[in-house]
Every structure is written in C-alpha cells, then in structure tokens.
Amino acid sequence: MKRISVAQPKLAGNERNYVLDCLDTNWISSNGKYITAFEQKFAEFCGVRHAIAANNGTTALHLALVAMGLQPDDEVIVPTVTYIATANAVRYCFAKPVLVDVCADTMNIDPAAIEAKITPKTRGIIPVHLYGHPADMDAINEIAARHGLWVLEDAAEAHGAEVRGRRVGGLGTCATFSFFGNKIVTTGEGGMITTNDDELAAKLRLFRGQGMDPQRRYWFPVIGYNYRMTNIQAAIGLAQMENVDNALAERERLAGWYNEALAGLEGKIVLPVKKDWAKEVYWMYNIFLREGDGERRDAVMRHLDEQGIETRPVFYPMHVMPPYLEPSTYPVADEWSQRGINLPTHQDLTREDVNRIADSLAAALA
Numbered sequence: 001m002k003r004i005s006v007a008q009p010k011l012a013g014n015e016r017n018y019v020l021d022c023l024d025t026n027w028i029s030s031n032g033k034y035i036t037a038f039e040q041k042f043a044e045f046c047g048v049r050h051a052i053a054a055n056n057g058t059t060a061l062h063l064a065l066v067a068m069g070l071q072p073d074d075e076v077i078v079p080t081v082t083y084i085a086t087a088n089a090v091r092y093c094f095a096k097p098v099l100v101d102v103c104a105d106t107m108n109i110d111p112a113a114i115e116a117k118i119t120p121k122t123r124g125i126i127p128v129h130l131y132g133h134p135a136d137m138d139a140i141n142e143i144a145a146r147h148g149l150w151v152l153e154d155a156a157e158a159h160g161a162e163v164r165g166r167r168v169g170g171l172g173t174c175a176t177f178s179f180f181g182n183k184i185v186t187t188g189e190g191g192m193i194t195t196n197d198d199e200l201a202a203k204l205r206l207f208r209g210q211g212m213d214p215q216r217r218y219w220f221p222v223i224g225y226n227y228r229m230t231n232i233q234a235a236i237g238l239a240q241m242e243n244v245d246n247a248l249a250e251r252e253r254l255a256g257w258y259n260e261a262l263a264g265l266e267g268k269i270v271l272p273v274k275k276d277w278a279k280e281v282y283w284m285y286n287i288f289l290r291e292g293d294g295e296r297r298d299a300v301m302r303h304l305d306e307q308g309i310e311t312r313p314v315f316y317p318m319h320v321m322p323p324y325l326e327p328s329t330y331p332v333a334d335e336w337s338q339r340g341i342n343l344p345t346h347q348d349l350t351r352e353d354v355n356r357i358a359d360s361l362a363a364a365l366a
C-alpha cells in the first residue's frame with residue numbers, strides 16, 4: 001500500500017535546468033541572475049513594487065520587523081493560532097507578541113478581538129493567512145489606520161490567496177512568505193518580503209546584507225544580518241513561479257475532490273469554509289471534528305497513520321506553548337485547534353488517493 005505523505009514538493013518544470021546552470025556558471029552564492037529574476041517575478045505575482053528574497057520565512061519576518069523599527073518592549077498583535085515563527089520573530093526584537101483569539105471558521109485572527117489588546121506600546125498587527133485562507137484584511141487595515149499601526153501580513157502559507165480580488169502580499173505595509181519544502185512555492189528553504197513602500201524596501205535590502213552601504217562597499221552604517229538567499233534557491237524558485245498557476249489550480253481541484261469525497265461525513269466533521277470576499281489557496285486542506293469530539297482527534301490521526309496516511313494536527317495555540325504560556329482567554333482557539341486535522345495536500349495526489357483517505361476517515365469516525 002502506497003504511503004501518502006501530508007505534503008511534498010513538485011519539481012516538474014525548469015528546476016533542474018536552472019540549478020545546473022548555477023553550477024555550470026559558478027554562480028552558487030547570493031548574487032546572480034536568478035535572484036533578480038525570482039524577485040521580479042514574485043513582485044509581479046503579488047502585484048507589488050518590491051520583492052526582497054531572504055533565506056527563509058522566519059528571517060523574512062525578523063527582517064521586516066527590524067526594517068519597520070520594532071524596539072525592545074514594543075508590542076505586536078499576533079493571532080494565538082499560528083506557526084510559532086510569527087511570535088518568535090517578535091521576540092527576536094525583544095518585543096512582546098500580544099495574542100488575540102481567532103475566528104472559528106477560518107482560524108484567522110478575529111478582527112473584533114483586536115482593539116481590546118491595543119495599548120500605547122502597540123506598534124503593529126501581524127495577521128497570518130493561515131493554511132492558505134486570507135485574513136479579513138479590510139477590517140484589520142481599518143483598525144490599524146485608526147490607531148496608527150503598521151500591518152505585516154504573514155503570508156508564509158498563502159501564495160496567491162486573494163481578498164476582494166487583490167492578492168495577499170500587497171494588502172498591508174509589507175508581507176512575508178516562506179518557501180520551505182512543503183509550501184505551495186518552494187526553494188527548499190527560502191523566504192520573501194513584499195512591499196509597495198520604496199523606503200522600506202531599501203531598508204530591507206540594507207539589513208538583509210549585513211547593513212552594508214549600497215554606495216560604499218564594506219561600509220556598515222547599521223548592524224545588519226546575513227539573511228540572503230542563494231542563487232541556487234532562487235533558481236528553484238523561478239522555475240516554481242513559472243508553474244505557480246498550475247500549482248494553485250491543481251490544489252483547487254484537489255480540494256474539490258475532498259469536498260465531494262467527504263460530503264457524506266458532514267454530520268461528523270466540518271469542511272473548509274467559503275467566504276464570499278476571499279479566494280483561499282489550499283496550502284493545507286483542513287477538517288475539524290464536531291464540537292466536543294476534540295479528544296478523539298489523536299485516535300483518528302493514529303488510525304489514518306496505520307492505514308498509511310500521514311496527517312498533522314492543526315497548530316497548537318501560542319498560549320499553551322512554554323515560551324508564551326498564559327491562562328487562556330482564547331476560547332475559540334482552544335476549542336477549534338484541538339479538533340483540527342491537516343489532510344494530505346499536495347499536487348501528486350490522485351482522486352483514488354483522496355477516496356482512500358475519505359474511506360479511512362469514515363472508518364475512523366464510525
């Protein structure tokens with residue numbers, strides 16, 4: 001029986017050719033034509049003026065926070081359900097992530113819960129487009145504008161998602177992406193920051209390259225970082241971007257197969273939501289067990305694993321993790337995260353695979 005992985009990259013285009021070109025031409029480090037081409041293509045894809053490549057999505061977040069001037073003891077609003085890098089990047093600046101509960105259906109930050117957490121120390125908001133579903137950016141931007149805050153979209157999981165017809169990446173002050181091996185677009189490890197702000201883009205480039213003055217080599221006016229992407233990573237990224245429309249379409253088709261195959265289980269599970277203002281992309285297709293069924297989640301996942309199907313639990317909230325532990329005032333996160341399962345979501349899955357997964361799930365829930 002074929003084992004089904006929860007995620008895997010698809011490298012079916014020019015990835016190999018472009019990487020060999022880097023090797024053949026000796027351009028293997030962090031200069032080279034693929035960096036510029038990948039940045040340009042990604043900026044076009046997001047509809048923004050600037051894309052600045054970084055060596056992963058976590059350093060992209062850190063770089064964005066540094067470039068926006070985050071200082072020790074400042075506060076940043078972060079959803080409690082996210083991948084831990086969102087909160088960690090705030091801590092790297094010795095600032096404080098202030099947690100906010102999430103919406104039940106999308107697991108994204110709940111705009112209605114943000115304002116109660118804003119204090120004189122708050123500098124910005126990091127909405128996360130979790131699992132590929134965009135956060136409600138209009139509501140978030142409106143709150144941010146009223147309080148003079150910046151907005152950093154953590155779009156690590158949502159390449160190509162849209163809010164009212166506009167792609168993520170250009171909906172806040174800046175945005176960050178991840179290109180880890182399980183993402184919709186991958187470079188193995190990699191990241192990107194996108195923005196329409198010329199001044200911020202210049203700062204991002206400065207801090208990415210150890211702070212070296214672009215006009216004066218080996219002169220360092222600030223303390224920067226080495227967060228550069230290599231030409232080899234960018235070569236893979238460029239090839240991935242040539243196929244990104246296919247990747248999004250194949251994932252949408254997969255979600256359609258899941259919706260059909262799981263329709264009969266609707267009394268037992270909750271399927272992904274559809275919002276009329278959002279175009280989600282399927283980084284992960286999630287299901288949630290019904291209310292009160294959270295305790296069964298791990299047993300269901302074990303059953304699937306025994307059937308050769310890998311799944312993952314929806315992220316644990318930040319407020320239950322040792323570094324960010326606090327008494328919960330996040331009822332939606334507590335209730336929903338423990339019921340959520342990421343089903344296998346990648347482009348090599350067939351309709352038969354999906355039917356097999358649905359059958360195993362039905363047996364586990366029987």
Ligand SMILES: Cc1ncc(COP(=O)(O)O)c(C=O)c1O
Nearest residue numbers: 056057058083085156178179180
């Ligand atoms: C929401 C979110 N933010 C940030 C990151 C960090 O990206 P990376 O793993 O490339 O450092 C991830 C990555 O998986 C993520 O899912």
